[in-house]
Amino acid sequence: MPTNLVTSYNFDYRANNTGDNDKEYNMTYAAITGWGKCMPPATLSNDDLATFLETNDEWITTRTGMKERRISHVNVSELGAIACQHALAAAGKTALDVEMIVFASTSFDEYCPNAASNVQKIIGADNAACMDVNTACTGGMYAFTTANAMIKTGVVKSALVIGAETISKLMEWTNRDVAVLFGDGAAALYLEASEQETGLLAESLGCYGESRDILSVAGLGSKYANQGRMMGKTEWQFLGQEIFKKAVNGMAQACEKTLEKLGVNSEQIDLVVPHQANLRIIDTLAKKLKLDSDKVFVNIQKYANMSSATTLVAFVEAIEEQRVKPNSLILLPAFGGGLTWSAHAVRFGDRTTPIASSDASLPPCQQTGLEMVQEIMEKHQQSVGK
Ligand code: ACO
Numbered sequence: 001m002p003t004n005l006v007t008s009y010n011f012d013y014r015a016n017n018t019g020d021n022d023k024e025y026n027m028t029y030a031a032i033t034g035w036g037k038c039m040p041p042a043t044l045s046n047d048d049l050a051t052f053l054e055t056n057d058e059w060i061t062t063r064t065g066m067k068e069r070r071i072s073h074v075n076v077s078e079l080g081a082i083a084c085q086h087a088l089a090a091a092g093k094t095a096l097d098v099e100m101i102v103f104a105s106t107s108f109d110e111y112c113p114n115a116a117s118n119v120q121k122i123i124g125a126d127n128a129a130c131m132d133v134n135t136a137c138t139g140g141m142y143a144f145t146t147a148n149a150m151i152k153t154g155v156v157k158s159a160l161v162i163g164a165e166t167i168s169k170l171m172e173w174t175n176r177d178v179a180v181l182f183g184d185g186a187a188a189l190y191l192e193a194s195e196q197e198t199g200l201l202a203e204s205l206g207c208y209g210e211s212r213d214i215l216s217v218a219g220l221g222s223k224y225a226n227q228g229r230m231m232g233k234t235e236w237q238f239l240g241q242e243i244f245k246k247a248v249n250g251m252a253q254a255c256e257k258t259l260e261k262l263g264v265n266s267e268q269i270d271l272v273v274p275h276q277a278n279l280r281i282i283d284t285l286a287k288k289l290k291l292d293s294d295k296v297f298v299n300i301q302k303y304a305n306m307s308s309a310t311t312l313v314a315f316v317e318a319i320e321e322q323r324v325k326p327n328s329l330i331l332l333p334a335f336g337g338g339l340t341w342s343a344h345a346v347r348f349g350d351r352t353t354p355i356a357s358s359d360a361s362l363p364p365c366q367q368t369g370l371e372m373v374q375e376i377m378e379k380h381q382q383s384v385g386k
Contacts, residue, residue, distance in 0.1 A: 028151065028152060028154070028193045028194060028195060029151075029152065029193070029194045029195070029196060029197055029198050029199050030147070030148045030151035030152060030159070030191040030192065030193060030194065030199040030200060031191065031192050031193075031194035031196065031198045031199045031349050032189050032190070032191060032198075032199055032346065032348065032349065033090075033091040033092075033093075033190055033191070033192050033349070033351070034086075034087040034088055034089070034090040034091025034092075034093065034188075034189065034190030034354070034355075035086075035087050035090050035187070035188070035189055035190070035315070035316045035319050035320075035354075036082075036083045036084065036085065036086020036087035036088075036089070036090055036187065036188050036316065036358070037083050037086065037185065037186060037187040037188070037312075037313050037316045037317070038079045038080070038082035038083040038086070038164075038185070038186045038187075038362065039070050039185045039186075039303070039313070040070045040071060040072035040073060040074065040079065040184055040185065040362060040365065041070070041362070041365050042070065042071045042072075042073060042365050042367065042368055042369040042372060043068045043069070043070060043071070043369050044068060044069050044070070044071050044168075044183070044369035044370060044373060045057075045067065045068045045369075046060045046061065046066070046067060046068065046180070048369060048370045048373075049176075049179065049180050051370065052173070052373075052374070052377070053173075053174075053176045053179060053180070054176060055176050055180055060180050063278075063280070064180070064181065064278050064279060064280070064300070064304075065278065065279025065280070065282075065298070065300045065301055066180065066181070066279075066300055066301060066304040066305075067301040067302070068183075068301075068302065068303075068304075069182065069183025069184070069303055069304035069306075069369075070183050070184045070185055070303060070306075070369070071168045071183070071184055071369035071372045071373060072166045072168060072169075072184035072185075073362075073363075073365040073366075073367065073372060074166075074362055074363065075109040075166060076105055076107055076108060076109050076115060076164045076165060076166040076186070077103070077109055077115040077118035077119055077122065077164070078122065078362065079164045079165075079166065079184070079185065079186035079362075080103055080105075080115065080119050080162040080164035080186045080188065081118070081119045081122035081123050081360075082186070082360050082361065082362060083162060083164065083186040083187050083188035084101075084119055084123055084125075084160050084162060084188045084190075085123055085358045085360035086188070086357070086358050086360065087160060087188040087189060087190040088123075088160075088190055088358070089354065089355070089356045089357050089358035090190070090354035090355060090356070090357075091190040091192070091354075091355060092355030092356055093158070093190060093192075095123040095124045095125040095126075096124070096125065096126060096127055097127075097158055098125040098127065098128040098158055098159070098160050098190075099127060099128055099129065099156035099157055099158045099159065100128055100129050100130075100131075100147060100150055100155075100156040100158070100159035100160070101116040101119055101120055101125060101128045101129070101130045101131070101159070101160045101162065102116065102131055102132075102133060102143040102146050102147045102159060102160070102161050102162065103115045103116035103119060103130070103131070103132045103133070103143070103162045103164065104132070104133040104134070104135070104139030104140045104142065104143035104161075104162060104163045104164070104308040104309075105132065105134065105139060105163070105164050105165055105307075105308050105309075106134055106136050106137075106139065106165065106167070106217075106307050106308060106337070107165050107166045107167050107169060107170050107307070108132065108134075109166075114130060114131065114132040115132050115164075116128075116130035116131055116132055116162070117130040119160070119162065125160070128160070129156070131146075133146060133308075134308075135308070135336060135337075135338055135340045136215070136307055136308065136336030136337030136338055136340060137275055137277065137305065137307045137308060137310060137311075137334060137335060137336025137337065137340075138205075138275070138308070138311075138334040138335065138336040138338075138340040138341065138342045139163055139307065139308025139336065140161070140162075140163025140187070140308045140309060140310070140311050140312035140334075141203075141311055141312075141332060141334045141342045141344055142205065142340070142342065143161045143162065143163065143308075144161050144189065144200060144312075144344060145200070145203055145205060145342075145344070146161075147159035147160075147161045147191055148191060148199065148200040151191055151192075151193050157192065157193040158190070158191065158192045158193070159190075159191045160188055160189070160190055160191075161188060161189045161190075161191060161312070162186065162187075162188045162312075163186065163187055163188075163306075163308040163309040163310070163311070163312040163313070164185070164186030164187075164308070164309050165182075165183075165184055165185065165186070165306045165307045165308060165309045166184045167182040167183065167184060167306070167307055168182070168183070168184050168372065168373065168376065169232065169376060170217065170219075170220065170232055170234050171234070171236075171373075171376070172234050172235055172236045173373055173376065173377045173380075174377070175235075175236055175238075177236070177238050177240060178236040178238050180304075181277070181278075181304060181305050182304055182305050182306070182307065183303050183304040183305065183306050184306060184309075185303055185306040185309045185310075185313050186309050186313070187309055187312035187313040187315070187316045188312070188316075189312065189315075189316075194349075196349070197347065198347050198348070198349045199346060199347065199349075200344055200345070200346055201262055201345050201346065201347050202258050202261040202262040202344075202345045203258055203342060203343065203344040203345065204253075204254045204255075204257035204258045204261070204342065204343050205254070205340075205341070205342045206250070206253075206254065206340070206341050206342070207338050207339065207340045207341065208246055208250065208338070208339040208341070209338065209339075211242070211246060211339050212337070212338055212339060213237065214237070214238075214239040214242045214243060214246075214339070215237070215238055215239070215243055215336075215337045215338075215339060216236075216237045216337070217234050217235075217236050217237075217337075218234060218235040218236075218237065219232060219233050219234035219235060220232070220234060230380075233380050243339070244278065244280075244281060246335070246339050247277060247278075247281050247335040247339075247341075248281055248284050248285055248288065250335050250339065250341030251274065251275070251281075251285050251333035251334065251335050251341055251343060252285060252288045252289060252333075253341070254333055254341050254342055254343035255285075255289055255331060255333050255343040256289075257343070258331065258343040258344065258345050259331075259345070261345075262345050264329070264345075266289050266290055266291055266331075267290075268329060269291070269295065269329055269330070269331045269345075270295065270325065270328040270329050270330065271295055271296075271297060271318060271323055271324060271328055271329075271330045271331075272286070272289075272291055272295055272296045272297065272330070272331045272332075272333070273297045273311065273314045273315045273318050273330060273331070273332050274296065274297075274311070274314075274332070274333045274334070275305075275310050275311045275314075275333065275334035275335055275336070276298065276299060276300035276303070276304075276305060276306075276310050276311075276314055277300075277305045277310070277335065278300075278305075279298065279300055281335075282296060282298060282300070285333065297314055297317075297318045297323055298314075299313070299314050299317050307336065308336070310334075311332055311334045315330070315332060318330075319348075319352060322352065324348050324352050325348075325352060326348065326349070326350045326351070326352055327347065327348060327349070327350065328347075328348045328352075329345065329346070329347055329348075330345070330346045330347075330348060331343060331344070331345055331346075332344040332345075332346065
């Protein structure tokens with residue numbers, strides 16, 4: 001039986017409710033008024049991977065749906081900061097309007113101080129409280145829940161939610177089981193307190209903690225400190241088929257619970273934006289939930305799995321590509337290490353176009369994706385020789 005580690009609010013979010021519960025608890029909603037992403041420019045194709053791994057484009061494409069991924073030349077908080085600048089412009093706000101920054105990642109630049117504080121410093125969000133969240137691939141969604149709950153309960157009136165990853169720096173590049181599956185990128189949402197019934201209306205969160213070891217990364221964390229292992233020189237434990245089954249079951253049950261809480265069925269969902277870990281996982285989930293494939297947003301071919309950034313990047317692209325219409329009801333299922341699972345139901349607002357745009361961008365990148373990966377591999381090799 002799954003361990004339901006996180007329960008949802010005790011409020012009734014049903015679509016046909018009278019709003020009495022929210023009045024009773026003096027709750028507001030948290031509208032999504034800004035969105036942005038930051039994709040590092042260097043790509044690493046399946047053919048690039050085949051230059052140093054026993055793999056090929058045909059295997060990766062048919063087994064996963066992935067064609068290429070991005071490799072970042074900057075650190076993860078810089079990616080997150082640029083995504084935030086785009087989200088703030090889209091909302092027509094400045095950094096000083098932000099009261100909370102919630103930063104989700106599994107590839108933090110450093111563990112102390114946190115990444116959210118670096119975003120605050122880079123963008124000048126001097127009025128914001130700052131916290132990090134790590135639930136692996138569900139991270140962006142758990143960060144969304146955290147910020148939403150803080151706004152709904154009146155702790156803050158606005159928040160930036162970030163999912164950002166530079167997995168390339170921590171990848172075990174000699175292990176083809178995992179090296180082909182991941183990429184780098186970032187996205188951010190800006191949330192604001194609102195009286196309108198909009199934003200995140202219901203979610204379901206949970207974790208298969210008993211199976212946490214089927215997806216683990218040795219070499220990140222204090223337990224490895226006295227094992228003579230270089231921090232960041234990782235070994236990935238990854239039982240792909242077991243994760244596949246748990247991903248489908250975890251996301252399916254999360255979706256069912258969320259739909260039930262909201263009092264709607266899957267046909268009433270306008271768009272599903274799932275975590276992008278494997279196209280076959282997405283297709284299997286869609287069949288299980290009887291979802292039309294044309295209602296499912298997919299961008300895995302461009303970016304592969306960016307862990308905690310994945311679902312937020314897909315959501316932001318769905319908005320940018322006008323797949324999200326005014327007042328669309330959107331379902332966002334996700335799954336990740338832990339093994340954490342989630343599904344969020346969002347009622348989008350009236351406005352699906354940005355108020356303004358930002359010219360914030362990354363510094364130029366002087367290397368190809370393949371060159372950066374080769375450099376990371378060389379550094380890891382040198383550290384082993386020491
Ligand atoms: N290139 C070529 N061959 C490969 C590769 C590769 N990159 N990787 C594995 N193979 C081989 C295997 O060795 C095996 O060979 P064999 O038959 O001679 O033994 C064969 O391909 C089949 O391997 P399987 O593991 O059975 O392949 P499968 O169809 O299960 O696909 C995959 C593997 C893509 C990893 C799939 O299981 C999967 O996507 N799992 C879920 C991943 C996931 O959900 N990740 C998200 C969470 S990550 C996070 O939270 C941080």
